[in-house]
Amino acid sequence: MTDTSVNAAESLDGADSLAAFPAKFVRSPEVRAYLDGNSLGRPTIASAARLAEFVDEQWGGRLIRGWDESWYDLPLTLGDRLGAATLGAAPGQTFIGDSTTVVLYKLIRAALTARPDRSEIVIDTGNFPTDRYIVEGIAAELGKTLRWIDPPIEGGVTANAVQAALTENTALVVISHVAYRSGYLADMPGITAIAHDAGALVLWDLCHSAGVVDTQLDEWGVDLAAGCTYKYLNGGPGSPAFGYVRSEHIESMTQPIQGWMGSSSPFEMGPGYAPHHGIRRFISGTPSIVGSLAMQDMLGLIEQAGIPAIRAKSVAMTEYALELVDELLTPLGVTVSSPRNADERGSHVTIDHESFAEVNAALWKQGIIPDFRRPNGIRLGLSPLSTTYAEVQLGIEAIHAQLVK
Structure with a gap:
């Protein structure tokens, strides 16, 4: 029998090798348990200071000189840092800029230009809506055929x-590394190799894995990847996304949004566009410098803790959450829609019950914040550096209390 007590959760927090990290995040007294780090990460305390300093000293003090001093290169220097800390990517392959939607669009179009004689795109019905909508639009625009994979809701x-979906006409496979609803962790190296054997490219959406799952893009032969920075990278609401393009593809791919910051000589303001020779060619317009500030402090924490330790705590916390669910919620009709095997699970657990829309709303009023996913799922998003075991225990206990009312 699982010990569901507050004392047991406090003991787990006391033994946690990463126990010092939650105190490094802004923690509002109104929020008793935050279980939605897979949607929006908490801000770090260091970021609050960095943002204030930026207004006073960088934006206010350096003004336009900031572009020459650091801002112009920030999308690439920060991209290299993110690649090294979280993606297993060598320098010169990762950039910061635009929203995830725009980065996905640019990389999908670029991949298709590299396979001009192939007419099919493989994607799954369980992928995040943005990914599916973009692919549908591009397919209609270019006359491509979509081949759909239909995974189970819990997988x-x-x-x-x-x-089974690949053919000799497959140009590109688009998959999320961690499924946004179920938390299913796909076999990135295996799937990438299978697609390559068929002559196709693969684009991985890393929104729910970057910063929390050990990922080795270079080693695993990944072609392209994209992801947001406001979940486990804690960059703040709407912080700019990142893109990765394998070095061997950079010069041969053409991205469709030809902005001045991606040209070979941005400040020459020439009459025609010539792409930069490196990863800068995938940048379009002026990057969001303010939006790139907070993720730098989270990267510092990730670098300090190390992805292996972060992943180990993620596995331990999701295992603990499942034990509590089995003990407290399963007898009340709650079902688990996430993989039981930790090797197939990211850092969130989805549970389902017909009353969860109402339950989630009640939890929010109590300062307990998971999120709701239709038709009847609550996601428990556990960010290892900022979430405590006590928060997990409190959140699941609160769900139990609502169900027995």
Whole structure:
């Protein structure tokens, strides 16, 4: 029998090798348990100071001189840092800029230009809506055919499913590394290799894995990847996304949004566009410098803790959450819609019950913040550096209390 007591959770927090990290985040007294780090990460205390300093000293003090001093290169220097800390990516392949939607659009179009004689795109029905909508629009625009994989609600895209969907006409496979609803962790190296054997490219959406799952893009032969920075990278609401393009593809791919910051000589203001020779060619317009500030402090914490330790705590916390769910909620009709096998699970757990829309709303009023996903799921998003075991225990206990009222 699982010990569901507050004392047990406090003991787990006391033994946590990363126990010093939650105190490094802004913690409002109005929020008793924050279980939605997979949607929006808490701000770090260091970021609050950085933002104030930026207004006074950088924006206010340096003004336009800031572009020459650091801002112009920030999308690339920060991209390299993010690649090294979280993606397993060598320098010169990762950039920061635009929203996830725009980065996905640019990379999908660029991939298709590299496979001009192929007419099909493989994607799954369980992928995040943005990914599906963008692919649908591009397919209509370019006359491509979509081949859909239909994963189970509690699972995700498997290597076997990809193998079955591939044909000699497949140009690109678009998959989320961690499924946004179920938390299913796809086999990135296996699926990438299968697609390559068929002559196709693969684009991985890393929104729910960057910063929390050990990822080795270079080692695993990944072609392209995109992801947001406001979940486990704690960059703040709407912070700019990142894109990764494998070095061997950079010069051969053409992205469709040809802005001045991606040209070979941005400040020459020439009459025609010539792409930069490196990863800068995937940048379009003027980057968001303010939006790039907070993620720098979170990267510092990730670098300090290390992805292996972060992943180990993620596994331990999701295992603990499942034990509490089995003990307290399963007898009340709650079902688990996430993989039981930790090797197939990201850092969130989804549970389902017909009353969860009302339950989630009641929890928010109590300062307990998971999130709701239709038709009847609550996601428990556990960010290892900022979430405590006590928050997990309190959140699941509160769900139990609502169900027995």
